[in-house]
Amino acid sequence: MAKLLNEKTIKQLITMSEANKIIDKTFQGFGNETVVNPPKVTLDLGETGGYPYHEGFVNAMPAYIGDSDIAGLKWVSGTAGKRKEAGLPFISALIVLMDPAMGEFISVMEGTHISNLRTGAQTAVSLKYLGFKDGLSIGLYGAGEQARFQIEAIADLFDIKELRVWNHRASTAEKFAEDMAEYVKGDIIVCQPDEGEKAAQADILITVTNAQEPILLRKWVQPGTVVFPMGSFQEIDDDMILSMDKLVVDHPYQALNRGALKRLNSEGKVSEDDVFTTLGELAVGKSTMPDFSDELVMCIPIGTGAMDVAVAEAVYQKAISNQAGDEYAFVEYE
Structure with missing residues (x-):
């Protein structure tokens, strides 16, 4: 029997604090090479303007997690067009889990909430x-749903002394500031749409927008800053990328072929030779992060199926313990 779990049930079964712990352990799995994570496969459904003209994409993200001996796949779409006209969120996702020893599919669950949790984590x-301690100063570009998960996840591990938030719509940034007050122990500064440079006056800069052209410029950023370009496109300018001193990623191939680095990698201007280390190597001590107070660091946890599968497996186990969700027999053996 396969366990079927909807979004409402999943939200009752997993917390951000638990997600942080799971993601930490999964990064260690990458470092210990007990995680198997092929690069995601993309089905273009018109995202780039071609046929079929649905203004969207679907990613297939398979993974195996050795610590829990679970395999799975996230099937996630991003669709504008008719979906946007209907007032629905851009992203929708499903996660399928499998017992790899038996080859049986054991769960199908909604994947969007898990995606949000693990991206923030x-x-x-x-x-x-990277060596940060309490008292973080953060410049956040974007004030949508994923921005909220970023701050909630960071606040679970660190005290935030200052948050500067920028959004292309000021009213959204102001509402975000009100909502995030419970997570930020220090000041929240709302930067107006024409104050992008003001938001960059922080030690950690995070971009979580759908912008397809730079909104964060190199000339605004001081040495000692870590930049997290988390959007699906290139939210930072070429100068930022080409002048970085250290590049830290979760999955080198994926990080180079999606998001911020995709175009410059295709042009041969950025390559795997530019990767200083991976988060998995840092997690298990195979590498260490030196002092970067005089450098510009770019960190790109681009997002892997392993993170989704690991969180989904924890949700599945809780669902069994709590007798939550529904069950369905896709195949009935005699």
Whole structure:
């Protein structure tokens, strides 16, 4: 029997604090090579303007987690067009889990909430590996749902002394500041749409927008800053990328072929030779982060299926313990 879990049930079964712990352990799995994570496969459904003209994409993200002996796949779409007209969120996702020894599919669950949790947790845990302590100053570009998960995840591990938030719509940034007050122990500064430079006056800069052209410029950023370009496109300018002193990623191939680095990698201007270390190597002590107070560091936890599968497996186990969700027999053996 396969366990079926909807979004409402998943939200009752997993917390951000638990997600942070799971992501930490999964990064260690990458470092110990007990995680198997092929690069994601993308089905273009018109995202780039071509046929079929649905203004969207679907990613297939498989992974195996050795510590829990679980395999799974996240099938996640991003669709504008008719979905946007209907007032629905851009992202929708499902996660399928499998018992790899028996070859049986054991769960199908909604994947968007898990995606949001693990994306926020990736940044938070990465900050720990980079050597940050309490008293963080953060410049956040974007004030949507994922921005909220970023701050909630970071606040679970660190005290935030200052948060500067920028959004292309000021009213959204102001509402975000009100909502995030419970997570930020220090000041929250709302930067107006024409104050992008003001938001960059922080030690940690995170971009979580759908912008397809730079909103964060190199000339604004001081040495000692870590930049997290988390959006699906290139939210930072070429000068930022080409002048970085150290590049830290979760999955070198994926990081180079999606998001911020994709175009410059295709042009041969950025390559795997530019990767200083991976988060998995940092997590298990195979490498260490030196002092970077005079340098510009770029950290790209681009997002892997392993993170989704690891969180989903924890949700699945809780669902069994709490007798939550529904069950369905896709195949009935005699």
